Amino acid sequence: MPTIAAKTNYMAQAILNHLLSKDEYTPPSTMYVGLYDVDPGKAGTDGTEVTGGGYARQPVTFGDVSGEGVVVNSEAVIFPDVTSPWGSVAGFALLDAETGGNILYRGDLERMDPDNPGEYIPQATTPAVGDVFIIKAGQLVLSER
Numbered sequence: 787m788p789t790i791a792a793k794t795n796y797m798a799q800a801i802l803n804h805l806l807s808k809d810e811y812t813p814p815s816t817m818y819v820g821l822y823d824v825d826p827g828k829a830g831t832d833g834t835e836v837t838g839g840g841y842a843r844q845p846v847t848f849g850d851v852s853g854e855g856v857v858v859n860s861e862a863v864i865f866p867d868v869t870s871p872w873g874s875v876a877g878f879a880l881l882d883a884e885t886g887g888n889i890l891y892r893g894d895l896e897r898m899d900p901d902n903p904g905e906y907i908p909q910a911t912t913p914a915v916g917d918v919f920i921i922k923a924g925q926l927v928l929s930e931r
Contacts, residue, residue, distance in 0.1 A: 790927045791891035794830045814882035818843040819863050825877035830889035833877055839869030843884055855930035865919040876910035
């Protein structure tokens with residue numbers, strides 16, 4: 787499930803204001819992955835964050851940015867066991883806080899398209915009680931290309 791994240795309006799504005807010396811932007815010391823019923827969208831207001839037993843945002847660690855402006859998560863993001871239904875999970879967000887905070891990047895969860903090798907399609911999933919939801923290392927992609 788390589789999942790490509792796109793900047794939200796909040797993040798784009800923060801970066802541009804920082805570059806143009808209009809406002810200082812301090813990146814968070816830790817970013818968190820939150821799961822959503824759909825892609826939260828550029829405004830960060832679409833969809834609803836998952837709720838249910840065992841759910842909590844999880845910290846994510848990224849490797850070094852490549853010369854092409856791409857970076858991937860360097861470790862798996864492992865959510866706690868599902869202890870009561872979370873509902874459908876189809877989108878994700880990278881946030882600057884464990885609770886509340888701002889959505890920095892967002893996107894659809896994706897999987898390889900079996901009919902078109904090398905292409906990816908959205909994939910919703912509904913974790914069952916007892917499941918562990920995992921985003922494997924290298925599957926969460928941030929790109930500035």
